[in-house]
Amino acid sequence: MKKHRSLILVPLVLFALAGCVNRYAIERWDSEPVIKVLVAENVHSVTIEANGNHTLSSASGSMPVLRPGRWDISPTAGLSVTLNGTQHLTNPSLPLKVAPDEHALLKLNGQPYRGWLAVTPGTSSGFNVINLVPLEQYLYGVVPREIGDGSPDIMAAIEAQAICARSYAISHFGAHRAQGFDIYSDTRSQAYSGMSRETRWCTQAVDATRGLVAFAGDRLLDARYHSTCGGRTANSEDVWSSAVSYLQSIKDKPMFGRPYCSNSPHYEWKKLVSKREFYATIARMIPAGAEIRSWSLEINPKSKRVVKMIVNSDKGTHEIKGPSLRSAFGLKSTWFKIKELGDGLLFEGHGWGHGVGMCQYGAMEMARKGKSAKRILKHYYQGAWVGRLYR
Numbered sequence: 001m002k003k004h005r006s007l008i009l010v011p012l013v014l015f016a017l018a019g020c021v022n023r024y025a026i027e028r029w030d031s032e033p034v035i036k037v038l039v040a041e042n043v044h045s046v047t048i049e050a051n052g053n054h055t056l057s058s059a060s061g062s063m064p065v066l067r068p069g070r071w072d073i074s075p076t077a078g079l080s081v082t083l084n085g086t087q088h089l090t091n092p093s094l095p096l097k098v099a100p101d102e103h104a105l106l107k108l109n110g111q112p113y114r115g116w117l118a119v120t121p122g123t124s125s126g127f128n129v130i131n132l133v134p135l136e137q138y139l140y141g142v143v144p145r146e147i148g149d150g151s152p153d154i155m156a157a158i159e160a161q162a163i164c165a166r167s168y169a170i171s172h173f174g175a176h177r178a179q180g181f182d183i184y185s186d187t188r189s190q191a192y193s194g195m196s197r198e199t200r201w202c203t204q205a206v207d208a209t210r211g212l213v214a215f216a217g218d219r220l221l222d223a224r225y226h227s228t229c230g231g232r233t234a235n236s237e238d239v240w241s242s243a244v245s246y247l248q249s250i251k252d253k254p255m256f257g258r259p260y261c262s263n264s265p266h267y268e269w270k271k272l273v274s275k276r277e278f279y280a281t282i283a284r285m286i287p288a289g290a291e292i293r294s295w296s297l298e299i300n301p302k303s304k305r306v307v308k309m310i311v312n313s314d315k316g317t318h319e320i321k322g323p324s325l326r327s328a329f330g331l332k333s334t335w336f337k338i339k340e341l342g343d344g345l346l347f348e349g350h351g352w353g354h355g356v357g358m359c360q361y362g363a364m365e366m367a368r369k370g371k372s373a374k375r376i377l378k379h380y381y382q383g384a385w386v387g388r389l390y391r
Contacts, residue, residue: 032211032390033135034115035169036181037192039108040129042122045074052104057097058089071098073119073127094127095120095180105195113194114140120180130181131194136206138192139165143202145191146225147360150201157363158205159373163386164223164358165190167213170389171222209373211390216246216383223381224357228266230335230350231259233380234303238334239323239354246381249303252362254369260362266352267361269332278345281328282311282320290315297338305334305355323354357381 040046048071056063056071065083073096074080081089081096097118100106106117108129115133122128131138139162144150147161168190173182185192214221222244224236229252236247253259261267273281279292286292290313298307306322322334329347336349351359358380366376374386 030390033170033173034132035135035138035173035183036118037131037133037138037183037185038128038176038179038181039113039117039131039185039192039194040127042124042126042128044126045072046119046127046129047072047109048098048117048119049107049110050098050100050104051107053101054104054106055099055101056083056089057099058095059093060091063089068104075126097132108194111194111196114138118180123179128180131185135166135169136210138169139206140198140203141192141194141196142169142190143206144197144199145193147202147364149199150205152201154364154367155201155205155208156367156371156373156376157360158202158367159209160358160363160367160376161225161360162202162206162209163212163214163373163377164225166209166211167221167223170213171220211388212386213389214377214381214384214386216381216385221246221381221384224354225360225380226351226353226355226357227359228261228264228333228350228352228361229259229355229359230261230267230304230333232302232304232335232355233357233359234305234334234355235300236356238300238303238305238307239356246383247356248382249300250380250382252359252380260365261351261359263365264352264361266332267350269349269352271329271331271347271349272341272344273329273347274344282309285320285324285328286311286313286318287315290318303335303355304350306336 051068053066069083072082079092081092095118097116098106099116106113108117113131114137115131118130118132120128120130142165143158143162146165147158150158169183172189176182183189214223224247231252233250233252235249236244252261282292292311292313294312296310298310300307306325308322309320309325311318326334331347331349333349333351333353333355335351336347339346363376377384377386
């Protein structure tokens with residue numbers, strides 16, 4: 001390998017450009033980043049409790065509070081901010097930030113969070129609340145929400161999940177900078193519940209993989225994952241607009257035997273809908289007043305997913321994307337076929353989720369079979385490699 005010149009890069013710049021981080025720059029990350037997570041959106045009032053010493057900050061200054069306290073923030077008379085129901089701030093303004101001392105913790109509307117909490121104007125009305133938290137502590141709250149409580153027999157899968165979640169988070173740093181945060185706390189990004197769902201095994205997996213992220217070539221990997229692939233993962237272009245080299249369909253099974261995720265309750269599924277409901281739903285997805293004459297499914301022969309439905313009507317031919325069909329009918333995945341059954345139409349399918357990237361049930365079974373976290377990641381993300389971004 002040729003010797004490359006040393007790269008001296010400012011960490012904040014790297015965070016903003018994480019999707020383009022070069023593999024030779026990763027050793028220059030010498031500190032853990034803080035991520036801004038939107039944990040409450042457009043709420044009408046906010047209650048933040050601190051169980052010890054803390055500080056309230058605003059644009060006009062800081063107010064140390066040398067005791068536990070409860071802050072109630074509401075839009076009464078412009079903006080009302082009270083401490084323990086009695087003390088009012090004079091002419092308060094947003095944003096407001098509550099920072100606990102080293103041994104104190106915060107609760108937002110009764111739910112505990114690590115790090116700081118900031119109250120900002122809502123994206124459409126009311127208030128937003130943003131949790132500013134060190135990335136590793138953020139992952140304590142993400143990993144159990146995404147893969148479950150965990151157990152010793154699947155530690156490699158939990159570690160793989162931690163690396164995926166860390167990679168995904170960093171690759172989305174700054175994605176919502178204009179709104180004042182990096183990432184959502186729900187399925188728009190990654191599920192996150194602060195401290196309320198933290199578990200022993202997931203926290204252990206996060207600590208064991210501290211700073212580790214996945215790369216594809218010289219770029220940080222956008223680590224997509226889902227519950228159950230059904231025996232074969234999907235292509236990124238089956239779900240989103242563009243093809244990604246490391247997010248292509250693979251068989252999710254050993255050389256001999258059943259698919260890794262065959263023990264998932266979502267491995268196979270069925271859903272019956274009446275013909276009336278079926279055609280009414282399709283009619284809402286094509287031009288108004290069009291009379292449906294026939295329909296057919298276009299299926300990707302490799303990933304088995306429905307790419308689109310082609311609908312012929314008296315007003316022409318219309319296309320409905322597979323993910324749109326899944327959403328409209330409340331299906332578990334886009335891997336399905338449809339057949340007539342009496343007065344209804346039966347969806348018969350495999351898997352749960354978009355099907356792209358790591359299959360969580362598959363990863364858990366690979367772990368039970370002795371595969372390492374790195375081996376699991378290389379299986380689901382073609383050409384992936386794992387490097388340490390910071391210590």
